[in-house]
Amino acid sequence: MSRRVPVLYAIMAVTWGIPYFFIKIVVEELQPASMVMARCGLATLILVPLAWRSGALRQGLGVFRWVVVFALFEYIIPWYLLATAEQRLPSSVAGLLLATTPMFATILGRLWGDRTATQWRRLVGLAIGFVGVGALLGIDAWSHGLDAASALLILVTAACYALAPMAVMRNTRGIDQMGIVALAMPITTLFWAWPGITEWPAQGVTARVWGSLAILAIVCTWLAFRYYWKLAHAVGVVRASLLTYLNPPVALAMGVLFLGEPITTGMLLGFPLVLLGSYYATRAPRPVMEASVAEA
Numbered sequence: 001m002s003r004r005v006p007v008l009y010a011i012m013a014v015t016w017g018i019p020y021f022f023i024k025i026v027v028e029e030l031q032p033a034s035m036v037m038a039r040c041g042l043a044t045l046i047l048v049p050l051a052w053r054s055g056a057l058r059q060g061l062g063v064f065r066w067v068v069v070f071a072l073f074e075y076i077i078p079w080y081l082l083a084t085a086e087q088r089l090p091s092s093v094a095g096l097l098l099a100t101t102p103m104f105a106t107i108l109g110r111l112w113g114d115r116t117a118t119q120w121r122r123l124v125g126l127a128i129g130f131v132g133v134g135a136l137l138g139i140d141a142w143s144h145g146l147d148a149a150s151a152l153l154i155l156v157t158a159a160c161y162a163l164a165p166m167a168v169m170r171n172t173r174g175i176d177q178m179g180i181v182a183l184a185m186p187i188t189t190l191f192w193a194w195p196g197i198t199e200w201p202a203q204g205v206t207a208r209v210w211g212s213l214a215i216l217a218i219v220c221t222w223l224a225f226r227y228y229w230k231l232a233h234a235v236g237v238v239r240a241s242l243l244t245y246l247n248p249p250v251a252l253a254m255g256v257l258f259l260g261e262p263i264t265t266g267m268l269l270g271f272p273l274v275l276l277g278s279y280y281a282t283r284a285p286r287p288v289m290e291a292s293v294a295e296a
Contacts, residue, residue, distance in 0.1 A: 008231040012243050015224035017250025020091040022212040022220070023083055024259060029205045032083035035213075037189055037196030040075060042217035044185040047225075051182035060179025063172045071184035074164035076191050078157040085150040085157070090261040093146070095251020096136065096271050097154040102278040103129045104162035112166070121280055129277020136270025144264055181225055245275055 026035045051057040060067055086094050103126055133155070140146035168180065228243075248271065255261035 132273025
């Protein structure tokens with residue numbers, strides 16, 4: 001393994017682990033539509049020129065209908081739902097619940113013909129993971145007044161995050177993904193522009209919110225995208241998905257240390273089950289040849 005791989009994992013754990021913290025800060029002053037519009041608007045200013053210069057933008061235009069699908073299920077719906085949920089949920093809970101994304105990917109994979117999704121280990125993984133979700137939501141709803149409706153929005157967000165790349169990658173093979181992501185940003189900005197502008201606070205927003213929006217656009221979108229593809233190129237897309245297990249602890253630490261969010265019984269019991277379930281639900285089947293060699 002290249003020495004830079006652990007560094008790339010560490011970078012991605014942070015860049016995709018901290019958005020929930022900064023979203024929580026932004027939604028204290030902005031409505032969800034305004035937040036999504038501003039975040040994607042700032043990201044557009046960075047990504048579109050880069051994609052144009054590299055030629056990726058032209059490739060993206062060639063598969064424009066799939067760009068729209070990607071924008072809808074990766075940004076337009078989930079980012080709005082995530083921001084709406086974080087108006088009532090701790091950022092740490094949002095980060096933990098999004099660890100269910102691989103489980104939804106497993107379910108969608110079976111619907112699209114992946115027969116390995118029904119292997120007993122993966123089914124057990126799904127069962128364990130959803131027991132973990134139930135424990136987290138049930139215990140915290142009972143003991144800490146966790147808003148169940150907002151938690152459900154996070155789970156829908158996780159399902160969208162699983163759907164978007166699977167649907168698009170199956171139909172855009174050989175296309176530079178940077179062009180798709182770059183084009184999805186202005187589409188999302190325009191979609192939320194009208195409600196985002198009309199709901200913008202008349203008194204404006206503080207420097208704290210503008211700084212958080214800048215970090216969401218630059219660090220959590222552009223920088224994260226750049227290093228993710230370096231990681232995927234170095235270790236492959238499947239192994240790069242291990243990031244799913246690294247991001248939630250970062251989200252939890254940020255919420256607890258800087259926002260004073262509590263570590264609850266539901267988190268302590270439910271989160272390990274979600275991670276364990278996600279691991280087994282997405283674990284690739286071991287080839288027969290590999291098994292016989294290992295057993296020999």
